[in-house]
Every structure is written in C-alpha cells, then in structure tokens.
Amino acid sequence: MNPREPSPRTYVAIFATLILLTGVTVTVAFVDLKALNTVAATGIAAVKAALVALYFMHLRHSSRMVWLSAFAAVVFLVILFALTLSDVMTRGWIPQPGAW
C-alpha cells in the first residue's frame, strides 16, 4: 500500500467540504450579483472539481506526467467554455430584426 495514500478520514473530510461548497453555491445563487453570479458559480465549481481530482482521483500524489495530461484537459475545457459562453452571454447586445 502506498504510504502517501489518503486515509478514509481524508475522504470523508473532502466529502463534507464538497457538500458545504454546494450549499454555498446555492446560497450565492439567490443573491443578485449581476454578472458576478456566473463567475461565483463557475469558480466554486472549479474549486470542487479540483478537490475531487486532487483527493478522490489521487492527483495530489501523482507524477508530473499525470498532472500534464490533467492540465491539458483543463485547457480544452476552458476553450469550450469560453466559446459557448461568449455566444450565450452576448446574445441581445446588438438588436436584430426577427431574431431573439
């Protein structure tokens, strides 16, 4: 057994943190922060995803090579998010007849 492997206690602590952050993200969503709502929701989701990857998926104790492939996935994710949100969030900036 890998001595650096996290203990069940760690897993439960991470689980509790994830539940807590879920509560935070729901609470924040009911407060009107205008554009910051999206930033807050995505930011908290990113923190939660990082916790899952680092502890549940053992990234924290993995080699640099594994880190590299995980990071590559994040890069592609950011590209896809940016392209989608650049469409969704700018709709209606320029009024177009017959469009919505």
Add this chain to the structure above:
Amino acid sequence: MNTAVLIGSSLTMALAAHSARRGARRPLVVRLALTVLLGGVFLGIKAVEYAHKFHEHLVPGPRFGLDGGDAGPAQLFFSFYFAMTGMHALHMVVGIGLMLVLIALGLRGRFSPEYYAPVEIGGLYWHFVDIVWIFLFPLLYLIGRHG
C-alpha cells in the same frame, strides 16, 4: 438533493478503491454496491424531474409550452438542459454497468493488494462523471436566476 447524492456516491467509490488496495473483499463489494445504489437514486430523481418537464411542455419542439418574446431563448435553454443532463445520465448508466462488473469480479475474489487497477480506473471514471455534474448543476440550475 441530487448533487449531495452524487458526491456521496463518489465518496463510497473512493472508499471502495481504498478497500481494494488493502485487499478487503467484503468492504469493497459493499461500498461498490452503495455506489450503484446512490447512482440509481440520482437517476431516479432525474427521471421524476424529466417527467415534470414533459408534463409542463418544456421539451423544445412544435408543442413547446411557452410563448411570447422569451420562447426562443427558453427553447435554447431547454435544448441545452436535455442534451447535457441526458448525456450525463447516459454516462451514469455506463458507470453503473461498470460498477456491476466490478462487484461481480470482487465477489469472485479477483482483486488483491497486488491487482486492483480495474477498481481504481472504474473509480476515476465515476469521479469524472461526478465532476461533470459539479459543473452542470450550477450552470443549468442556478445561473440565470437573475438574467
């Protein structure tokens, strides 16, 4: 709440992988079974949610129930909603299948502290599906409340 159920299933999955590494057969099978159970609860809640949407004519298409100026954006939203949650649910079904295979192998005593990679890899897949939901939940259910 659905998100809590799924995060809970990720916890049981992480604990199952922990049991597999230590060669503890019974805890492994029990924890995998719990993971399947929680995954099933998640899909059950999803099914109820879909039934509500169908009932309220919120499925995009010719019989879409909303009209007026917001009908276009609303149809776009529900297209996203069904495509993304549907794709996620499909991955969950695949994941539950994987878990059942792991349970069958675990019952036959195929895993030991020397050989537990399948449980580890299955766990990685399950956590990945969990991460996807961690992003989908705020994007689809929370953002846009103040649009």
